[in-house]
Amino acid sequence: MTPDYDKQTNPRWPNYLDNPTHRARAIARMYRAHLRAARPDLCDQADATAASFGETWPLDREDVIEPDRELTTAEAAELVNVTPLMIRKWACANHPDDPTRKVLPRFDKRGRETIYLAGQVLEAVAVMRRQRHT
Known part of the structure; x- marks a missing residue:
């Protein structure tokens, strides 16, 4: 059995070039944004746990990246x-x-x-x- 999230492409996804990892991370960031809005204290706790394991990708980062940086x-x-x-x-x-x-x-x-x-x-x-x- 191959779950839907393992499909390399998803025609309904906004960026068809994203692979399953990119899609999963985008969805995780969406859930994090909702948690941040509803319960900032729980979001901070989850962020600290993720960071303690070295997983910093879901944490807040600059959205604007200067191309000459x-x-x-x-x-x-x-x-x-x-x-x-x-x-x-x-x-x-x-x-x-x-x-x-x-x-x-x-x-x-x-x-x-x-x-x-x-x-x-x-x-x-x-x-x-x-x-x-x-």
Whole structure:
């Protein structure tokens, strides 16, 4: 038996490129927003529990992301909910539409840290989702 939430695509979902994990997280954030409105004390308690386990993805974050904001590999991974290894793979992978450039161009180095631009990280996610669904 395959539950509905395991389906790779859902034609009724607003963004057809979202996978089951992205859809589940969006729904969890919706429930969290309703809990925050109804019982802020319980929401704070649930947030603290999630953070204690290292699960910070449902917590409040800035909604507006400046495209020229510089991010480390770890920050870029957190922004788009992937692993730092995936960010490094995107930085090495050729762009499917233009093999002369990378999916995620490296912007700079800061010591041993590689720096990426937030706008390019978000573009890389969109490129990889489109490639997966074509």
